[in-house]
Amino acid sequence: MGLTSAVQSGDRLALSRLLSQIEDDTPQGRAALEALFPHTGKAYLVGVTGAPGTGKSSLVNRLAYHYRHPPQGEEPQKVAVVAVDPTSPFTGGALLGDRIRMQDLAGDPGVFIRSMASRGALGGLAATTTGLVQAFDAGGFELIFIETVGAGQVEVDIASLAHTTLVVDAPGLGDDVQAIKAGILEIADVLVVNKADRPGADQALRALRTMLQLAHPAPRTFRHHNRIFEAVPAAGPAPSAQEGPAAWEPPIVATVSTEGKGISELAQAIEAHRRHLIDSAGWGRRERERLGTELDLRLQQALVSRWREQVDPESYRQVLEKLVSRAITPQEAVRALVDGKDTP
Ligand SMILES: Nc1nc2c(ncn2[C@@H]2O[C@H](COP(=O)(O)OP(=O)(O)OP(=O)(O)O)[C@@H](O)[C@H]2O)c(=O)[nH]1
């Protein structure tokens, strides 16, 4: 059986091999992803981001357990986790607290956790993440969590690959972290104040409410992630007040992930956002944005690597020399290299 059909039939070893090939950006990996693409688009993608140490991995573990052991009458779902550049390893133990042991998830064929170091993503972090997510999607995983740390453009790009984005905050973080928070608040569909057992939790909740009001004074229309619409207007209709989906106010959920408190409320908030996307026709919009982000990423990559293949190293060196000696500006250097314009 070929790699792609093995992955589709739920073969974990094959899936694991494919994930490595995607990380290494091998030709087989790329071919397999292309073959699998028509079988993707079924999974629900949940981005989880926030400052370091806020409890993202612990929360994802709890959520995974929740979806594997749902309330009576609901079907367990297959859950995959992609942890992008985790600063603390996703290995369980202490972070799971006492009640859920990692083995509960590790021995479960319906759970697959993959940690990816940023240096392990040869094709670029966001593009590699998309690939991993598509592999899980084609492998029948119904819920895929994508954990990222920080608030750079890469995190925002990765968050816009998700259907629902959770931004995780915790009490008692330093001032430097406030800046991180401000940067990612924009992309939040659901806000989480984790470590609600810690002193200062109420204060953190209040601060977030205030920040939200400042960020979205009016009931907000569906605006975030709309970078793509601005960049590629021809790709689809721009969101407008009349035809746009109804406003979504990001709810704030308090959790204690070490004790499992607030986890079912958080799952309900995710479900509410999913329903909102479906009911408000935001689903198609979000899909378009998600795939638009991926298309942009892959275009950038393809154009740069195509350009690298055909550039003459000698003229590159000459242009760089002129730039270093300040004979030309960086802009002139780009025009010289990209458009073949003569340098002064
Ligand atoms: N008191 C308390 N501690 C928690 C809670 N959730 C997580 N922790 C602890 O916080 C630490 C960090 O938890 P992680 O889940 O690794 O946090 P993270 O956001 O994934 O961390 P990075 O991936 O390194 O950014 C661990 O020691 C957890 O045990 C909580 O609700 N209450």
Ligand SMILES: [Mg+2]
């Ligand atoms: Mg983590």
